[in-house]
Amino acid sequence: MSERKVFCEECRNDVTFTINEKKMEGTIKGEKYSYIGKEAHCVDCGSEIYVAEVNDFNLKALYDAYREKNNIVSLEVILAIPEKYAIGKRPLSLLLGWGEQTFSRYCDGDMPTKQYSETLQKLYEVPAYYAEILENNKGNLKTIASYEKSKRAVNKLLGRTESTKTKIDLVIEYLLSQCEDITPLALQKALYYIQGFYYAFYKTFLFSEECEAWVHGPVYRDIYFRYRDYRFDPIEGNDEFDDSVFTSNEKAILDSVIKNICCYSGKVLVGFTHSETPWLSTRGELSPTTVSDRTIEKELIGTYFSAVKEKYNMINTNDIKGYAQKMFEQM
Structure with missing residues (x-):
């Protein structure tokens, strides 16, 4: 009673x-x-x-x-998802490409459609599926802190140890494992094109690092000092590399840039970048030989490569080949 x-x-x-x-x-x-x-x-x-x-x-x-x-995901499962992956209701909704309040409505008892129900059930049951969505759609999140907190949670569920290597470090290791004779100059340009085309296709940047408009094109400063002693010689790499650290979208861009951009020498790639808006706009009135540490704003890179994707009607990452060939013909 x-x-x-x-x-x-x-x-x-x-x-x-x-x-x-x-x-x-x-x-x-x-x-x-x-x-x-x-x-x-x-x-x-x-x-x-x-x-x-x-x-x-x-x-x-x-x-x-x-x-x-009717095989609709239970309310208990819906409520458990944000806690499981350490993410807020609104960020999760944005991550999934839904309206900002959609997931919150489901938490309040609204009934999801069959399609959304299946997505939510799979998210809860398969952490690897959530991890893939988190990486592919991280650009939808309003803060990097939301992404990093959720990534730690899902990595713990997957038994992944925290890596001290940044994304750019992993990309460099992969490039060196796949390219037999990549010089420091060519490496810098490969990183720049990976950053640009990744944004063009997936609307988020792969690296947090900034690049600068140096005399010989875009340069990631810390990477330059790491490998400058190689000068014009190919950088030594390790053939053993576990590419499972990359999502399918990341690997698609990496492999296409390796195949279609890294086939050109560093000097040729310098010529490419010298005719592109991000480097030209950042250099502005500077003479071709003037040393500069001006940062090429990510917005410039994103806008330019998004326009390139549209202009060359790029449907998939292999279409990067057409742009590279056209740039080479114009030199």
Whole structure:
């Protein structure tokens, strides 16, 4: 018996009550569903009385029966997803490419469509699936902190150890494992094109690092000092590299740039970049030989390569070949 009191219409007074389970039926969209619900009864007269939490329980039980019969993800699973992957409701909705309030509505009890239900169930059951979406759609998130916090959570679930290597470090290792004779000059340009084309196709940048408009084209400063002692010689690499650290989208860009951009020498690639808007606009009035550490803004890179993708009607990453060939012909 509950010690809390509610109003009984028969007694016309606030009374204590008892709660009993009972098999019930309800109708949703013209179909009847059976479920185990609850009834509250006045301890004084025995009549059924209205108790808000009992009503809420019965409503949820009815909808749970509907979800189970129609294979719709349960509310418990929906509520567990943000906690499991350490991400807020709104960021998760954006990550999935939905309206900002969509996931929150599902948390409040709205029924997802069959397609969205399947996505949510798979997210909960398959952390690797969530990890893929997180990497591919991280540009949808409003802060890098949301991405990093969620990535730590999913990596822990997948048993992945935290790597001290940044994304650009991993990309360099992969380039060196795949390219037999890539010089420091060619490496810099390969990184620049990977950054640009990754944004063009997936609307987010692969690296957080900034590049600068040096005399010989775009340069990532720290990478320059790391490999400058090789001068004009190819950088030594390790043939053993586990490319599973990359998503399918990342690898598609890397492999296309390796195949279609890295086939040209560093000197040729310098010529490419010297005719492109990001480097030219950043250098501005500077003479061709003036040393500069001006940063090429990511927005410039993103806008330029997005326009290139549209101009050359690039449907998939292999279409980068057409742009590289055209640039070479124009030299």
